[in-house]
Amino acid sequence: MITKEIKYDDAVVNGFLALFLNLIVLPLLVVVSFMLFKGSIIMFFLLLLFLALAVLMIPGYFSQEPNEARVMVFFGKYKGTFTETGFFWVNPFMNKKKLSLRARNLDVEPIKVNDKIGNPILIGLVLVWKLKDTYKAMFEIDAQTMADNRGSGQMTVTVAGRMNAFEDFVRVQSDAALRQVAGLYAYDDNEANLDELTLRSGGDEINEQLEQKLNERLAMAGMEIVEARINYLAYAPEIAAVMLRRQQASAIISAREKIVEGAVSMVHMALHKLSEEEIVELDEEKKAAMVSNLLVVLCADEAAQPVVNTGTLNH
Numbered sequence: 001m002i003t004k005e006i007k008y009d010d011a012v013v014n015g016f017l018a019l020f021l022n023l024i025v026l027p028l029l030v031v032v033s034f035m036l037f038k039g040s041i042i043m044f045f046l047l048l049l050f051l052a053l054a055v056l057m058i059p060g061y062f063s064q065e066p067n068e069a070r071v072m073v074f075f076g077k078y079k080g081t082f083t084e085t086g087f088f089w090v091n092p093f094m095n096k097k098k099l100s101l102r103a104r105n106l107d108v109e110p111i112k113v114n115d116k117i118g119n120p121i122l123i124g125l126v127l128v129w130k131l132k133d134t135y136k137a138m139f140e141i142d143a144q145t146m147a148d149n150r151g152s153g154q155m156t157v158t159v160a161g162r163m164n165a166f167e168d169f170v171r172v173q174s175d176a177a178l179r180q181v182a183g184l185y186a187y188d189d190n191e192a193n194l195d196e197l198t199l200r201s202g203g204d205e206i207n208e209q210l211e212q213k214l215n216e217r218l219a220m221a222g223m224e225i226v227e228a229r230i231n232y233l234a235y236a237p238e239i240a241a242v243m244l245r246r247q248q249a250s251a252i253i254s255a256r257e258k259i260v261e262g263a264v265s266m267v268h269m270a271l272h273k274l275s276e277e278e279i280v281e282l283d284e285e286k287k288a289a290m291v292s293n294l295l296v297v298l299c300a301d302e303a304a305q306p307v308v309n310t311g312t313l314n315h
Helices: 015-036 041-060 134-139 143-150 159-182 204-221 237-276 284-299
Strands: 061-064 068-074 077-082 086-089 094-100 104-114 120-131 223-235
Touching (some): 015 061, 041 061, 068 134, 094 134, 094 159, 104 159, 104 223, 159 204, 237 284
Antiparallel strands (some): 068 094, 104 120, 120 223
């Protein structure tokens, strides 16, 4: 995407050199002027000039730490973005808007949305974001008004207030992207299509799509999503109990299928062994009775109670 951000390349003076001029050279000039023009009107004007220069130089000082930037604006004109670290002095009439380029966390509270099949669910996410394009962040969105509203009418906007305003923008866009992605998938497995991706089973694929949607929405504001992950997923309270019973029923059915499958395998093995090793000869009726008894024993919820038959096999 095209960016209008440029590097600030106008005059920047080492802050310590400027401080030396301000604290040492200007006072020396005052002393020399006093000695040369003592009692003269020229001395009075020179003193006013040097004093004005000393005062005017003060707003030009600033220090900058790693992963910080300053957007330089000269009487409403964007002059560039300064990202070097250290102590500097620039034109005191330059408006230096400080921004943080460091990564920031945002925990989006769970919101209620409808999934693909219309079930109400609660879904939340946590993301890591940072500024990527300082020009867009400052001039493509109304960051100043957002910061003013957050600052409750303060005269100046601090870097914390400005970054908090950006965070509010990210929060709103995250809410919209989360609703969009949640509406594309079902919460849980769809019995009609077991291979379909769901919010519960999607994992990394869902998170990657969420990151993509967020980056598309935040690109206009010069912000970048480093990572986004769903950290909360549940059915809404009004259907949670019903869906819990549905999940329990599915689990019971799955367990029963496994038990029956194992029981049939064991019965088949028993009949095969009896026939192969010629332990006893059973007709079809006795085989059916044996199969019935074994399946009852193997599939029962409780342990079987043995019964001793004291008569014949048929009585």
